[in-house]
Amino acid sequence: xxxxxxxxxxxxxxxxxxxxxxxxxxxxxxxxxxxxxxxxxxxxxxxxxxxxxxxxxxxxxxxxxxxxxxxxxxxxxxxxxxxxxxxxxxxxxxxxxxxxxxxxxxxxxxxxxxxxxxxxxxxxxxxxxxxxxxxxxxxxxxxxxxxxxxxxxxxxxxxxxxxxxxxxxxxxxxxxxxxxxxxxxxxxxxxxxxxxxxxxxxxxxxxxxxxxxxxxxxxxxxxxxxxxxxxxxxxxxxxxxxxxxxxxxxxxxxxxxxxxxxxxxxxxxxxxxxxxxxxxxxxxxxxxxxxxxxxxxxxxxxxxxxxxxxxxxxxxxxxxxxxxxxxxxxxxxxxxxxxxxxxxxxxxxxxxxxxxxxxxxxxxxxxxxxxxxxxxxxxxxxxxxxxxxxxxxxxxxxxxxxxxxxxxxxxxxxxx
Numbered sequence: 400x401x402x403x404x405x406x407x408x409x410x411x412x413x414x415x416x417x418x419x420x421x422x423x424x425x426x427x428x429x430x431x432x433x434x435x436x437x438x439x440x441x442x443x444x445x446x447x448x449x450x451x452x453x454x455x456x457x458x459x460x461x462x463x464x465x466x467x468x469x470x471x472x473x474x475x476x477x478x479x480x481x482x483x484x485x486x487x488x489x490x491x492x493x494x495x496x497x498x499x500x501x502x503x504x505x506x507x508x509x510x511x512x513x514x515x516x517x518x519x520x521x522x523x524x525x526x527x528x529x530x531x532x533x534x535x536x537x538x539x540x541x542x543x544x545x546x547x548x549x550x551x552x553x554x555x556x557x558x559x560x561x562x563x564x565x566x567x568x569x570x571x572x573x574x575x576x577x578x579x580x581x582x583x584x585x586x587x588x589x590x591x592x593x594x595x596x597x598x599x600x601x602x603x604x605x606x607x608x609x610x611x612x613x614x615x616x617x618x619x620x621x622x623x624x625x626x627x628x629x630x631x632x633x634x635x636x637x638x639x640x641x642x643x644x645x646x647x648x649x650x651x652x653x654x655x656x657x658x659x660x661x662x663x664x665x666x667x668x669x670x671x672x673x674x675x676x677x678x679x680x681x682x683x684x685x686x687x688x689x690x691x692x693x694x695x696x697x698x699x700x701x702x703x704x705x706x707x708x709x710x711x712x713x714x715x716x717x718x719x720x721x722x723x724x725x726x727x728x729x730x731x732x733x734x735x736x737x738x739x740x741x742x743x744x745x746x747x748x749x750x751x752x753x754x755x756x757x758x759x760x761x762x763x764x765x766x767x768x769x770x771x772x773x774x775x776x777x778x779x780x781x782x783x784x785x786x787x788x789x790x791x792x793x794x795x796x797x798x799x800x801x802x803x804x805x806x807x808x809x810x811x812x813x814x815x
Contacts, residue, residue, distance in 0.1 A: 401456040401474035406438065407447065408468050413440045415467045418460045419589035422446070423473075425540060427455045435473055438466075439589050444684075444716060453477040461537050463588040514541040526551035544584075590685040601747035604663065606783040609742040610791050611776055614799045616758045620773040622805055629814050633700055640678070640732050641703035643755055646801040646808070648674055648695045651728060654794040656786050657751040658727045668750075668785055671727040677746055678706060679731035680713040687713040688746055690726045699813035730755060743780045750785040753798075754778035 406416055416438040423435055434446040456474040460466050513530045514537075523530050523542075528550045535542035587595060601607075619642050630637035651658040651674060659670045674695045677688040689709040691697075697705065712718045729752040731743050737756035745752050756776045763772040777799065781791045801808060 401476045402451050402453065403471040404435065404447070404450060404473045404475060406466050406468050406470050406472050413468065415465050416440045417588060417592060418462050418464050418466060418472070419444065420462060421458060421536075423455050423458075424536070425455050425457060429453060429455060429475065437589075439593060444590060445720070447472075449475065451475050451477050458537075461541070461543065463586055523547045545586075548584075590682075590687070594685050597747060598744055601745045604747060605661075605745050605750070607742075607745055607780055608783050608788070609778055609780045610788065610795055611740050611778050612792075612795050612799055614775050614777050615763065615803045616773040616775055617803075619802060619805050620758065622809065626814055630700060630703065633704075635700050635703045636707055637700070637703050638706065638734075639758055640706055640730065640755065641699055642802065642805065643730060643732075643753070644676055644691070644694055644702045644706070645699050645813070646798060646805070647676070647728070647730070647753075649801065649808070650794050650797040653797060654790060656790060657781070657794055659750050659785060660727070660748040661750055661782060661785055662748070673727065675725045675727045677726035677729035677749075678709060679729060679743075679746075679752075680710045681733065682714045687718070687723075688726065688729060689713050689718055689722050690724065692722075692725065698815070699809065700815065729753070732756075737775075740776045740778050743778060745780055745782055750782040751791075752780050754780070 417440075418436060419439045420437040421435075422437065423429055423433075429435065429449045429452065431450065431452045432448045435449050436447050438445055438447055453475040456476040458473050460470075460472050466472060514535060520530065522528075522544055523533075526547060528547050530542060530547075533542050533546050533550045534540070536546050537543040616639065619639065623637055623639070623642070627637055655670050655672075656668070658674065659668055661667075662669055673693060676691045676694045678691060680687050680689060689712065691702070691705050691709060694702065709718070709722065712722070726746065726749060729743075729746045729749060731752060732755035735757055737754075740756060741754045743752045743754040754777065756778065758773050758775040760771050761774045762769050763774060764770075765772065777795060779791055779795045781788075
């Protein structure tokens with residue numbers, strides 16, 4: 400009998416996972432520990448390895464499906480069973496045989512055995528794609544919509560009754576070129592689905608509002624320029640974001656309601672006495688928020704080093720599960736493309752998120768004189784159920800004051 404692989408319990412109370420991408424197909428030979436499938440949970444994207452060496456007998460879930468923990472997702476024919484599981488149809492004994500429904504994972508020829516839903520068949524008809532010529536990528540060789548679209552992009556269907564070249568040419572002026580009105584449908588799955596779910600939950604749950612303040616980064620820009628060589632010698636890229644994280648801790652201690660979550664079920668505000676700062680990171684798959692744990696224990700270069708490490712790991716899919724858990728406050732920044740301001744959406748169930756925008760030289764009034772300064776805006780989004788506007792404003796201005804006077808809190812230890 401084939402060995403059944405179940406969706407494992409990944410921990411943290413996760414009850415289900417989404418099949419994002421199959422890394423194998425029915426009939427593929429696999430080795431023990433070879434990745435079989437990419438699964439997305441509420442916490443992370445993980446690859447499930449093969450527990451056995453053998454041949455893929457059947458895939459039991461389509462990409463995009465939500466699967467409960469403990470459900471069989473793939474069957475592997477082990478050792479001597481592998482040949483039986485993928486024996487070609489030609490090996491069957493000669494002579495007529497009673498018709499039978501195709502087994503999942505078996506390749507069966509013929510129009511009567513094409514595995515496709517009515518919606519996929521309708522799409523094939525619309526695009527002029529012969530399903531008999533399409534190789535299905537779904538479980539058991541099932542043809543999915545993406546297979547049909549790919550085939551449609553590769554195929555030009557000639558009119559019935561002869562090849563396209565046999566049709567008489569139309570008069571040159573008979574028809575103007577038809578404008579391109581093609582469409583593409585992209586499945587909402589994987590990280591994009593999780594982002595959509597989190598954002599919808601956040602907006603439908605929290606009473607969100609945003610407070611914006613201007614901040615003069617001139618002193619920080621000067622400090623950064625003066626110490627960039629020291630950072631480079633230490634193998635660290637010194638960014639404005641590192642200064643923001645370093646400056647954040649004291650205001651969070653002074654206004655603890657912003658370093659908190661709201662337990663909706665218990666109707667309790669959970670104030671955190673530790674500082675696990677989420678860093679919203681743009682990746683090819685979408686927004687990911689790795690967590691810099693115990694940020695209060697690190698100095699400037701240590702924070703810069705961790706920011707770079709976590710951001711790189713997020714983009715390369717190397718984050719550990721614990722590096723996506725336990726955040727107490729989130730910072731989002733797009734660097735030079737940060738724009739003037741934004742209204743960041745809370746990372747539920749947190750009650751505060753800070754947006755850092757582009758730092759740019761602009762005219763400013765200093766001692767009644769117009770001078771060039773390095774200015775930016777900070778956007779603070781809050782859950783009004785927990786944090787009142789006045790409290791949020793005081794917190795943000797406390798942060799601005801620290802950022803505008805870094806000499807009052809930066810020390811020599813920050814550069815070691």
